[in-house]
Amino acid sequence: MSQLEIVLTVLPIIISVILIWDLFKNKKRSHKLPPGHMGWPFIGETIGYLKPHSATTIGEFMEQHISRYGKIYKSNLFGEPTIVSADAGLNRFIMQNEGRLFECSYPRSIGGILGKWSMLVLVGELHRDMRMISLNFMSNARLRTHLLREVETHTLLVLRSWKENSVFSAQDEAKKFTFNLMAKHIMSMDPGKPETENLKREYITFMKGVVSAPLNFPGTAYRKALQSRSTILKVIEQKMEERIQKIDDNGCEKVVEEDDLLGWVLKHANLSTEQILDLILSLLFAGHETSSVSISLAIYFLQACPEAVQQLREEHIQISRAKNKAGESWLNWEDYKKMEFTQCVISETLRLGNVVRFVHRKALKDVQYKGYDIPCGWKVLPVFAAVHLDPLLYDRPQHFNPWRWQCERTHASGSTTTNNFTPFGGGPRLCAGSELAKLEMAVFLHHLVLSYNWELAEPDHALAFPFVEFRKGLPIKVQYFHSQPHKLDIQAMSNK
Numbered sequence: 001m002s003q004l005e006i007v008l009t010v011l012p013i014i015i016s017v018i019l020i021w022d023l024f025k026n027k028k029r030s031h032k033l034p035p036g037h038m039g040w041p042f043i044g045e046t047i048g049y050l051k052p053h054s055a056t057t058i059g060e061f062m063e064q065h066i067s068r069y070g071k072i073y074k075s076n077l078f079g080e081p082t083i084v085s086a087d088a089g090l091n092r093f094i095m096q097n098e099g100r101l102f103e104c105s106y107p108r109s110i111g112g113i114l115g116k117w118s119m120l121v122l123v124g125e126l127h128r129d130m131r132m133i134s135l136n137f138m139s140n141a142r143l144r145t146h147l148l149r150e151v152e153t154h155t156l157l158v159l160r161s162w163k164e165n166s167v168f169s170a171q172d173e174a175k176k177f178t179f180n181l182m183a184k185h186i187m188s189m190d191p192g193k194p195e196t197e198n199l200k201r202e203y204i205t206f207m208k209g210v211v212s213a214p215l216n217f218p219g220t221a222y223r224k225a226l227q228s229r230s231t232i233l234k235v236i237e238q239k240m241e242e243r244i245q246k247i248d249d250n251g252c253e254k255v256v257e258e259d260d261l262l263g264w265v266l267k268h269a270n271l272s273t274e275q276i277l278d279l280i281l282s283l284l285f286a287g288h289e290t291s292s293v294s295i296s297l298a299i300y301f302l303q304a305c306p307e308a309v310q311q312l313r314e315e316h317i318q319i320s321r322a323k324n325k326a327g328e329s330w331l332n333w334e335d336y337k338k339m340e341f342t343q344c345v346i347s348e349t350l351r352l353g354n355v356v357r358f359v360h361r362k363a364l365k366d367v368q369y370k371g372y373d374i375p376c377g378w379k380v381l382p383v384f385a386a387v388h389l390d391p392l393l394y395d396r397p398q399h400f401n402p403w404r405w406q407c408e409r410t411h412a413s414g415s416t417t418t419n420n421f422t423p424f425g426g427g428p429r430l431c432a433g434s435e436l437a438k439l440e441m442a443v444f445l446h447h448l449v450l451s452y453n454w455e456l457a458e459p460d461h462a463l464a465f466p467f468v469e470f471r472k473g474l475p476i477k478v479q480y481f482h483s484q485p486h487k488l489d490i491q492a493m494s495n496k
Ligand code: HEM
Pocket: 104, 119, 120, 131, 134, 283, 284, 286, 287, 288, 290, 291, 294, 355, 356, 359, 360, 423, 424, 425, 426, 428, 429, 430, 431, 432, 433, 434, 436, 437, 438
């Protein structure tokens, strides 16, 4: 057979195979997709989707898409075909079927910056192992025995530094509080020490990169963040080495017992150095940003709602009076459990502020939901913010109304509000630090309302892009609230 004859025989076969394969794929492709628009090639509709908007709204893009296509629509976001869900039922379905029908799938740039062993990136068994470590370390028992005292100490350190009538950024103060708490809890680093302050500086550069476009060129925020990442990792690694030197052959610390995450991981978990570094960095990230923004949001919402401040203050004055009577200073778990209205304020802050607005998932199989197909491999974005701000689910959703949660508490659980409230996500990836976050907010609010009155020094509001932040840093002015015998004196409290 001549070469030409071979080509003429083989070519039609190859073309037929391609055509049959294409036909087969097309048949598979004939999904009943939700309505929507795929936008420009590659970038799709990403720019519109990420356009900054007020954190207490879902933004123009989402509003227009929901009114045009409904609560479930298709799009092209982050370079991939995507199903966006503002539907409470679908969001629950996605979160509950993690690992079976859907899987966590953050953009590659997040893995680049948080590390390939970060909990946000890991799936399957590796994720489960890392999750167990985090859950153990933030268990309810540890919250009672260790964290409550730490949270209160760090709250007081920050609040005690506030000067009457001075103007400062409440957001920076909240960040200081949560960073110091995390640095202490994770690596026993003390606030104010040069090593802690250096780490904080690097961390700020790192965070700017996490929220920026992932452009790895000289001078970009992303490139600077990658540099800060390696500096931060060096600090953590050095701490690790110091700690390993202290651990004897029996696995016990020879000198001082530092009861932090680093020590715990070194003694109890079988992780590589790289895994420990990424775990610690991702916990620092997960535990610092979200809680500090939530505290800033609470300060912001409350200054516009004096009735809520008054009720909150009454609750905390009662707790404080009972403690004074009993000769106690530090808050204990029973005090925390008495903070019922405070929990309503926290829930309402998380509902209206939507610190984590959506999460990233992908479909592991072809999935059907409400007559629509979600094709295998497509990205899926459950948008919690859209559910939390849905007027069909929450009466006057844009209105800060902590009392709506009071009715919830008196009704049986499983009610509409509770079912549709997912500030901490859900299913097997439910936030590992949710109880710690609520404790931080409650203790901070306790001392805030007992110690100060506050007002905005200039107008500001929280923007979502999509990380939530106050553009001007939430400048506030404080006055002492004197009617309490309460003293912000940690030394005196420690000596009691
Ligand atoms: C109000 C504050 C917080 C909010 C709103 C929040 C929200 C969330 C959400 C929505 C997720 C799920 C992400 C996903 O499914 O892809 C998550 C995961 C996580 N959060 Fe939080 N979080 C907060 C505070 C904290 C704190 C204080 C910590 C403590 C270090 C923490 C540690 C984590 C961890 C480790 C995960 C990953 C869980 C897993 O993948 O199994 N979070 N958080």
